[in-house]
Amino acid sequence: MPKPLPLPLPLPLPLPLPEDHLTGALDRLPSARDKLSLALAAVHALSVHDQRGLLLDNLDRSRGRLVVRRAGKLNHTVYLDELTHQLITAWLAERHRRWPTSTNPHLFVTARTSADDTHPQVHPHAINKPLGRIGLQARNLRTGRILDEAKHTEDPVHLIRVFGLSPITAMRYLRTAHPDRHRTLPAAP
Template sequence: MQQTLAPLLGEARKSLLGALRSLFHALKREKLIFRDPTRGISLTTARALPRPLTDDQLAGALDRLPFIRDQLSLALAAVHALSVHDQRGLRLDDLDRHRGRLTVRRTGGIEYVIYLDDLTQNLITRWSAERHRRWPATTNPHLLVTAQTSADDTHPRIHPHAINKPLGRIGLQAGRLRTDRILDEAKHTADPVRLVQLSPTTAMRYVRAAHPTHFGRGLFIAP
């Protein structure tokens, strides 16, 4: 079986293995064979490493966003590496203006405290004033709200499109901004532990991207 797969690479090899597994699984189910020869065969997948954004992509990004909430979302992603999921979950109670801190609550009860830079703190102050001016009676506990979520008594989170669409209009994505921030952090440290706070599931990929000579290849081979 390995000899059959050996000449193929990438998707062609993956597709053939999938077809063979289906075939032998059917044969075994019909008791025409007793052993599946594809059992135990695994493939490694070459996956391109994350790449930083160019200066042209980032230049004047805040000025190209007319609304303060969208500017804040950009800063949370680009400066603090917060994902769309992170941003949607932020609550007013998570903000400590006096200490300049914001608590991010992640899946599994994990809490991560970020220390706000002057830009982000200024944007939060401006957004809070705008939020109160537009919806003074809302009881929605989330930091980011829209006209719809501010009026909904079930207190829903903001929809991902409300974050992604404005950024998309200027050629950016929250996920790409977050990746760029993590890559920038990785340039200054080769310690994955430091990056876990920013990217708890893929820290090693960013270390490899920022320090490729330490690993000898430009690709990360996933198990």
């Protein structure tokens, strides 16, 4: 009898974010940077990695656009909603007030990165820690946002365009959002 072919283990499916987790979250964050980070994750589904790499030069406030550059992938354009636009304006004002001579080209800076001549990105903790204090994680906010959008559509191209996802990732979210419409392979005996 021939040996059965080993099948790769399926990737875990994304889990929805409980609806009450975002209630009042902006009011519980102390700084404009933290509020903007929350919006970029919860509204635009930007990962911590994406947020750390955002550059001031990729922001066009007059057109309401923010270009996310991802190494080895196509650029992704985020079209800013009114709330995110207001939060960016507030953060840029705070950033200029606190570090007026900073030449760091990144959108997000801290006291350390604003003065560093090598222009480093902020540490992931600069984004994760404030969210963690109010019981949130950027990864879960991103996942919850994409899953919510997937519940309202069955079009993977829509998810790819809105969030800059790969086709495989878009299909994973659609399978999770609509399990009854996507057949899975039967388990091996």
